[in-house]
Amino acid sequence: MRYQGKAVIVTGGSKGIGEGCCRVFCAEGGLVAILARGKATGESLAAELCIKGPGRAIYLPCDVSRPDQLKSAIDRAAAEFGRIDCLINNAGWHPPATTIDQTRLEDLESLIRMNFISTFAGCQYALPYLRKTRGTIVNMSSMVALLGQEHSTAYCSTKGAQLSLTKSLAVELGREGIRVNAILPGNVDTPLMRDWAATLPDPQSALARVAALQVFGRMATGEEIGRIALFLATDDSSFLTGQAIEAEGGASLDY
Numbered sequence: 001m002r003y004q005g006k007a008v009i010v011t012g013g014s015k016g017i018g019e020g021c022c023r024v025f026c027a028e029g030g031l032v033a034i035l036a037r038g039k040a041t042g043e044s045l046a047a048e049l050c051i052k053g054p055g056r057a058i059y060l061p062c063d064v065s066r067p068d069q070l071k072s073a074i075d076r077a078a079a080e081f082g083r084i085d086c087l088i089n090n091a092g093w094h095p096p097a098t099t100i101d102q103t104r105l106e107d108l109e110s111l112i113r114m115n116f117i118s119t120f121a122g123c124q125y126a127l128p129y130l131r132k133t134r135g136t137i138v139n140m141s142s143m144v145a146l147l148g149q150e151h152s153t154a155y156c157s158t159k160g161a162q163l164s165l166t167k168s169l170a171v172e173l174g175r176e177g178i179r180v181n182a183i184l185p186g187n188v189d190t191p192l193m194r195d196w197a198a199t200l201p202d203p204q205s206a207l208a209r210v211a212a213l214q215v216f217g218r219m220a221t222g223e224e225i226g227r228i229a230l231f232l233a234t235d236d237s238s239f240l241t242g243q244a245i246e247a248e249g250g251a252s253l254d255y
């Protein structure tokens with residue numbers, strides 16, 4: 001019960017890594033706000049978590065690319081729970097492989113809005129509540145922010161921007177007791193990962209290739225990343241801020 005009575009907002013909380021975070025926080029007694037676009041999936045996860053407990057979950061419809069929707073969802077979560085202790089800026093998208101020549105600037109702009117401006121705006125909108133609880137922010141960046149990735153310049157740029165924001169904001173908010181950290185997942189078995197594989201001629205062997213990259217010979221689960229988020233959200237990590245936690249199962253070792 002490491003999050004009993006405390007409230008967390010998870011953007012993109014209905015599937016994948018965000019779902020894993022919601023499951024972990026709810027299992028620890030947390031009050032969980034699931035923000036996502038798809039109503040059916042969000043509502044069904046919230047209902048399942050309320051039955052399982054011991055925490056409680058609500059679904060709030062929100063497209064994080066729309067700052068007005070993000071602000072009103074954050075305000076609604078705070079009104080419902082009476083507090084916000086952690087914001088997990090997780091919603092994000094990886095477009096199919098595209099060369100820089102093929103990348104349309106309109107698509108780059110919309111990806112920046114979705115992956116990065118949403119993170120920046122989420123921090124801004126949640127701050128009045130986090131100041132009251134001396135809360136924490138967790139930004140879901142990616143290992144490719146550090147490593148780069150072929151034909152993914154737009155995506156990697158947004159993930160790098162999240163990382164720089166994390167470090168800068170950690171400096172700005174440190175004296176107020178608000179900690180800001182980033183998780184850099186490597187390969188996680190999520191709908192996004194499976195959607196990517198489905199764009200390739202042989203999805204199953206592509207997934208097997210990705211699994212083999214980790215020293216454990218498998219990808220992470222959403223809940224494994226959720227447990228890192230819980231660590232960053234609690235006093236167990238009270239001396240960590242501005243850090244990039246590389247959750248990559250050893251994939252970058254032994255080159």
Ligand SMILES: NC(=O)c1ccc[n+]([C@@H]2O[C@H](COP(=O)([O-])OP(=O)(O)OC[C@H]3O[C@@H](n4cnc5c(N)ncnc54)[C@H](OP(=O)(O)O)[C@@H]3O)[C@@H](O)[C@H]2O)c1
Binds near residue numbers: 011141184
């Ligand atoms: N999977 C990996 O291997 C991996 C590795 C490194 C980093 N990451 C990062 O981890 C985060 C989550 O990835 P994932 O693999 O879990 O993705 P996913 O399986 O596609 O799940 C994405 C979640 O975000 C929601 N979402 C998508 N667009 C949204 C929007 N505009 N507004 C609000 N919610 C939105 C989705 O629900 P709706 O579609 O219903 O809105 C869903 O709940 C992303 O930021 C990604 O870049 C993933």
